[in-house]
Amino acid sequence: xxxxxxxxxxxxSGQEGKQFAAAASRPDPRLLxxxxxxxxxxxxQPVVMSHGRGAYVFDSQGKKYLDFxxxxxxxxxxxxxxxxxxxxxxxxxxxxxxxxxxxxAFQGPLGRKLAKWSGMDRVFFANSxxxxxxxxxxxxxxxxxxxxxxxxxxxxxxxxxxxxxxxHGRTLGAISVTxxxxxxxxxxxxxxxxEFVRFNDAADLEAxxxxxxxxxxxxxxQGEGGIYPISAAFWNRARALATEHGALLIADEIQCGLGRxxxxxxxxxxxxxxxxxxxxxxxxGGLPLGAILTTDAVASRVSPGMHGTTFGGGPLACAVALEFxxxxxxxxxxxxxxxxxxxxxxxxxxxxxxxxxxxxxRGEGLMLGIExxxxxxxxxxxxxxxxxxxxxxxxxxxxxxxxxxITRAQVREFLKLFEIVLAKTPRQAPxxxxxxxxxPQGAAAAARG
Ligand SMILES: Cc1ncc(COP(=O)(O)O)c(C=O)c1O
Numbered sequence: 001x002x003x004x005x006x007x008x009x010x011x012x013s014g015q016e017g018k019q020f021a022a023a024a025s026r027p028d029p030r031l032l033x034x035x036x037x038x039x040x041x042x043x044x045q046p047v048v049m050s051h052g053r054g055a056y057v058f059d060s061q062g063k064k065y066l067d068f069x070x071x072x073x074x075x076x077x078x079x080x081x082x083x084x085x086x087x088x089x090x091x092x093x094x095x096x097x098x099x100x101x102x103x104x105a106f107q108g109p110l111g112r113k114l115a116k117w118s119g120m121d122r123v124f125f126a127n128s129x130x131x132x133x134x135x136x137x138x139x140x141x142x143x144x145x146x147x148x149x150x151x152x153x154x155x156x157x158x159x160x161x162x163x164x165x166x167x168h169g170r171t172l173g174a175i176s177v178t179x180x181x182x183x184x185x186x187x188x189x190x191x192x193x194x195e196f197v198r199f200n201d202a203a204d205l206e207a208x209x210x211x212x213x214x215x216x217x218x219x220x221x222q223g224e225g226g227i228y229p230i231s232a233a234f235w236n237r238a239r240a241l242a243t244e245h246g247a248l249l250i251a252d253e254i255q256c257g258l259g260r261x262x263x264x265x266x267x268x269x270x271x272x273x274x275x276x277x278x279x280x281x282x283x284x285g286g287l288p289l290g291a292i293l294t295t296d297a298v299a300s301r302v303s304p305g306m307h308g309t310t311f312g313g314g315p316l317a318c319a320v321a322l323e324f325x326x327x328x329x330x331x332x333x334x335x336x337x338x339x340x341x342x343x344x345x346x347x348x349x350x351x352x353x354x355x356x357x358x359x360x361x362r363g364e365g366l367m368l369g370i371e372x373x374x375x376x377x378x379x380x381x382x383x384x385x386x387x388x389x390x391x392x393x394x395x396x397x398x399x400x401x402x403x404x405x406i407t408r409a410q411v412r413e414f415l416k417l418f419e420i421v422l423a424k425t426p427r428q429a430p431x432x433x434x435x436x437x438x439x440p441q442g443a444a445a446a447a448r449g
Contacts, residue, residue: 052079076282106318125313129280130169144214159193167224223255227369262338
């Protein structure tokens with residue numbers, strides 16, 4: 001199993017390291033440029049990352065980090081995986097972009113493979129997760145429209161159900177079904193008619209569902225919301241009610257899909273399937289690619305011109321995606337995700353008995369959340385200081401999304417480092433308004449139950 005390339009790739013970092021060591025006292029001009037010229041949408045750490053290799057990332061000063069964030073669930077094969085690098089080199093020299101006006105060698109076979117993994121029938125390729133959400137919302141609107149609904153006026157069945165504490169992306173459609181207010185309210189009015197259901201609350205779902213809804217959107221495991229898995233009871237009820245009311249069940253597996261839970265898709269632990277599955281993050285080894293996977297019944301309502309994209313499904317991204325799926329199969333990575341996930345969880349449980357500010361460990365496979373009773377941000381900073389990349393969602397939950405190729409030794413390395421981080425980080429009591437973090441009342445309890 002070739003988990004990491006043996007030799008470090010030739011990278012500018014050695015040279016950069018020397019330059020920057022020499023100029024350590026001067027501010028990094030690239031940080032100054034970023035500060036002056038970029039839209040301030042991110043609170044970035046003041047480091048310039050240089051390159052990665054396997055499960056490690058290096059900054060421009062040559063500092064090495066164990067990457068347990070994986071580019072927020074993107075780098076499932078780590079960095080510079082030899083098979084990904086080989087395909088990129090080969091295909092970049094052939095055709096990076098053609099056009100969706102023509103066929104190329106990879107879209108069809110990639111569609112076939114994704115259909116096999118998911119149990120769906122048809123695929124549309126987009127460029128990002130949020131774009132697949134908007135595309136799925138359009139499909140749901142299309143399916144909700146009856147012949148008697150006059151074109152140009154809202155169909156009776158046009159509304160969306162989504163979950164409290166959800167996150168579905170940043171486009172206008174996606175923020176409309178994103179419960180977290182700070183992402184949605186500054187941009188009002190958003191798509192009207194969205195109703196939010198209490199997380200994992202089948203009774204609330206039952207009470208709210210009616211024939212005006214064309215779809216219910218569900219993250220099978222809520223990611224940005226703090227790693228909350230949907231319960232089987234809620235999923236089953238959502239499936240049954242969607243069928244009863246002629247609505248679509250849309251599974252957002254952008255963060256939790258394509259192997260992260262140790263199954264191809266997180267919903268495969270349930271007995272029933274959704275009508276639409278959305279994937280993106282790890283699909284093309286770090287190149288931007290998303291996909292809407294759906295059924296023949298949905299596809300039968302689609303005709304040319306209804307939806308499209310310039311870049312989506314280009315030859316380079318699709319060739320790499322095919323390679324990604326093959327590597328997951330060839331290297332038996334689902335097994336690795338399950339086994340390393342168990343080891344990680346066991347280690348975290350031991351730490352939880354040692355550190356009383358760990359409230360709960362949630363998640364599946366290599367998608368784990370560690371909920372603290374104190375602010376999480378100082379732990380992320382301390383981890384970075386000590387050469388470990390993690391992040392924090394919803395103020396209190398530390399999130400781990402390591403690559404599928406992680407080894408047993410790297411899990412041990414993580415646990416050792418993380419124990420030091422937990423012991424050394426100065427703890428901050430929750431801010432007075434922390435109750436407004438957006439986690440719905442009862443979500444944690446419901447998830448636990
Ligand atoms: C569950 C979920 N849905 C949608 C998105 C949006 O994906 P993208 O950032 O690729 O647009 C994300 C991104 O974090 C996500 O985690």
